[in-house]
Amino acid sequence: MxxxxxxxxxxxxxxxxxxxxxxxxxxxxxxxxxxxxxxxxxxxxxxxxxxxxxxxxxxxxxxxxxxxxxxxxxxxxxxxxxxxxxxxxxxxxxxxxxxxxxLEDFLHYESINISDYYFENGLRKVFPYHFMFKAYVKRRWIDRPIHEVLLDEFNFPFPDIIHARCDSGDLRVNDECISPDYLLRDSDMISHKVHRHEMPVLDSPIDFIHEDDDLLVINKPASIPVHPCGQYTLNSLTHILARQYDRRPLRFTHRLDRMTSGLMIIAKNYDASLRLATEISAREVKKYYICRVDGHFPDEVEDSPSTLPQGVIACTQPLGPLCSKMGLHAVVSESSGGKPACTHFKRLLYDPDTNTSLVVCRLFTGRTHQIRIHLQYLGYPITDDPLYNSSDWGDRKGKGAQYGVPVDEVIRRISAHRSKDSYLDFVHGTESSISGFDRLRDHLNSTRSALDKEVRDRLLQSFDSTCPECIRFYKDPDMKCLVLQLHAYRYEGADWSYTASLPSWATSLASHTSDFPALIQSCISALG
Incomplete structure (x- = not known):
C-alpha cells in the first residue's frame, strides 16, 4: 500500500x-x-x-x-x-x-444556411451552391501528385477539370495556387472551391417516437444519410432536423445506411450520448430489423448451430471492405482483414405471389452492410437491393461468397452501374452548340415546366458557367436506389425499449395476415 x-x-x-x-x-x-x-x-x-x-x-x-x-x-x-x-x-x-x-454547437452546422430546399416529384432537392472543401493530406497521399490523388479518391469525372481548377485558383494547397503536378507533403491543407449539386432524397416526414431532455427517438425515412457525406450535406438527417424541425445540436451515437429506414436514438447532450454509446459498444442493446428478401427463406440451413431455437438461422461470416473507395463490403476471412460478425434470422412470413419473405433479424455486431451481406451469402438477398442483389456478383449473385469471376471484375461491374452517367438525360445532354445557360433555361421550360416560376428563376440564378455539372441534366433516381427494404424496427436496452412503425412495403405484404404485431413479437422472442 x-x-x-x-x-x-x-x-x-x-x-x-x-x-x-x-x-x-x-x-x-x-x-x-x-x-x-x-x-x-x-x-x-x-x-x-x-x-x-x-x-x-x-x-x-x-x-x-x-x-x-x-x-x-x-x-x-x-x-x-x-x-x-x-x-x-x-x-x-x-x-x-x-x-x-x-460544446453548444458543431462545425458541420456552419453550412446550414448556405442554400435552400425545393420539392419536385416527391423529392427533396437543394439549389446548387458554392462550397469550400478543406482536408489535410492523409498519409497515403504524401509524395503523390495532387491530380493523381483527386482522380483516384474523389471521382473527378475528367482530368481536364483539375487543370482548370488549378489555373482558376479554385484548387489550392496551404491557400496558395499550385500546378496539377504538385507533390503533396505531410501537413498540407488542400482547399477546393466547388459548385455543389446535392443528390435528391425522398420528401418524407420524420416521425418523432419519443423526446425528452436527453433523447430524441425518430423513425428515419429511407434515402436520407445520417451525416453530411459525399454529395449530401443539406440533404442529410443532421441538417433536415436542424432546419425543418429546429433540433440542434444533436449527438448521433449510431447510424443507419442511407437507404435503410427505421429507428434512431439520438442524444441531445454529451452525458446522454456517453451513456448510450457505452451501452451500444458493450453490446447491451438488442437491435431488431425487418427486411424483405427474395425466395422462401428457410427454417434451417446446413451449417447453422443446432443449439438455436426452432426456425432461427445464424450467419457468422466475417466481413470486411472489398473496395473502400466505393464503400463496398463482402465476406472476407479474418486472416485477410475481415472482422467477426454475427446475425440471427427468423422468417416472419412467406408470400407465394411475389416469391418473397419477410424476415426478422437480430444484430449481434455492427459491421457495415452486415445484414445485407449475410443475406446475400445465405442466398436470400434483400429484394431490389441495388448493391448486393445483382448479377454483377456472378450467376449466383454472391451466394456462399462464390462469384465465378475475379473480385476485380465484380468491382468493375458494380462501379459501371453506380455511375451518375446512367442517370443522364441524353435528350437534354451536353451535345449542343448553344450556351450552357440557354441550355439550362430551355431544359427548365420544357422538361421541368411544372416547377414554380420562382424555383426555375432560382435555379437559373445558381448557374455557374465554369461548373460541368450545370450542363449535365439528370433524371430522377429510381425508387430502388432510394429505398432499401430493410427497416430498423426495435432497439431494447436494460430498462428501455423503442419501436418504429413499419413501412408500406412490409405492411402491404402482411395485409392478409391476422394479428401481425403478435407474429412479429413471437419472432423477436425466439431470437432472444
Whole structure:
C-alpha cells in the first residue's frame, strides 16, 4: 500500500493541474474551483494493473476527506513512468470530455444556411451552391501528385477539370495556387472551391417516437444519410432536423445506411450520448430489423448451430471492405482483414405471389452492410437491393461468397452501374452548340415546366458557367436506389425499449395476415 505522504503528493499534483486549468476534480461531492469530473471516469485508465487500481482506490479515499483548497507548491509525485503517463492520458481525456460536454454547437452546422430546399416529384432537392472543401493530406497521399490523388479518391469525372481548377485558383494547397503536378507533403491543407449539386432524397416526414431532455427517438425515412457525406450535406438527417424541425445540436451515437429506414436514438447532450454509446459498444442493446428478401427463406440451413431455437438461422461470416473507395463490403476471412460478425434470422412470413419473405433479424455486431451481406451469402438477398442483389456478383449473385469471376471484375461491374452517367438525360445532354445557360433555361421550360416560376428563376440564378455539372441534366433516381427494404424496427436496452412503425412495403405484404404485431413479437422472442 502506498504511504500517506505519497497519496497526498498525487492529490496535490492533481490539484495544481486543476489550478492551471489542466484538470477537473470533484471533492467530496462538491465542485472544485474549475469544474466537476466524476473520479471513476477520470481514473479509468488506472485499472490496467493491480497497483494502479490501488492508486485509484486510495485517491478516491483521499478525496472523501475535507482538504484545504490551496496546497503548498510541490513537485510531481514520485511514481513510475507508466503511472505518470497514465495520469497524463487521463488528464487529456478529461479535457476532451469537458470540451465535448460544454460544446453548444458543431462545425458541420456552419453550412446550414448556405442554400435552400425545393420539392419536385416527391423529392427533396437543394439549389446548387458554392462550397469550400478543406482536408489535410492523409498519409497515403504524401509524395503523390495532387491530380493523381483527386482522380483516384474523389471521382473527378475528367482530368481536364483539375487543370482548370488549378489555373482558376479554385484548387489550392496551404491557400496558395499550385500546378496539377504538385507533390503533396505531410501537413498540407488542400482547399477546393466547388459548385455543389446535392443528390435528391425522398420528401418524407420524420416521425418523432419519443423526446425528452436527453433523447430524441425518430423513425428515419429511407434515402436520407445520417451525416453530411459525399454529395449530401443539406440533404442529410443532421441538417433536415436542424432546419425543418429546429433540433440542434444533436449527438448521433449510431447510424443507419442511407437507404435503410427505421429507428434512431439520438442524444441531445454529451452525458446522454456517453451513456448510450457505452451501452451500444458493450453490446447491451438488442437491435431488431425487418427486411424483405427474395425466395422462401428457410427454417434451417446446413451449417447453422443446432443449439438455436426452432426456425432461427445464424450467419457468422466475417466481413470486411472489398473496395473502400466505393464503400463496398463482402465476406472476407479474418486472416485477410475481415472482422467477426454475427446475425440471427427468423422468417416472419412467406408470400407465394411475389416469391418473397419477410424476415426478422437480430444484430449481434455492427459491421457495415452486415445484414445485407449475410443475406446475400445465405442466398436470400434483400429484394431490389441495388448493391448486393445483382448479377454483377456472378450467376449466383454472391451466394456462399462464390462469384465465378475475379473480385476485380465484380468491382468493375458494380462501379459501371453506380455511375451518375446512367442517370443522364441524353435528350437534354451536353451535345449542343448553344450556351450552357440557354441550355439550362430551355431544359427548365420544357422538361421541368411544372416547377414554380420562382424555383426555375432560382435555379437559373445558381448557374455557374465554369461548373460541368450545370450542363449535365439528370433524371430522377429510381425508387430502388432510394429505398432499401430493410427497416430498423426495435432497439431494447436494460430498462428501455423503442419501436418504429413499419413501412408500406412490409405492411402491404402482411395485409392478409391476422394479428401481425403478435407474429412479429413471437419472432423477436425466439431470437432472444
Amino acid at each position: 502506498m504511504d500517506k505522504e505519497s497519496e497526498w503528493e498525487i492529490v496535490r499534483w492533481l490539484w495544481s493541474l486543476q489550478r492551471k486549468g489542466r484538470w477537473r476534480m470533484s471533492i467530496g461531492g462538491e465542485d472544485g474551483c474549475i469544474g466537476t469530473l466524476a473520479l471513476s471516469w477520470s481514473f479509468a485508465g488506472f485499472r490496467k494493473t493491480e497497483k494502479l487500481r490501488m492508486v485509484h482506490r486510495t485517491l478516491a479515499h483521499c478525496l472523501q476527506d475535507p482538504m484545504e483548497t490551496v496546497f503548498p507548491k510541490t513537485k510531481i509525485p514520485k511514481c513510475s513512468k507508466e503511472e505518470k503517463k497514465l495520469l497524463q492520458k487521463a488528464a487529456a481525456r478529461s479535457r476532451r470530455q469537458e470540451r465535448k460536454r460544454s
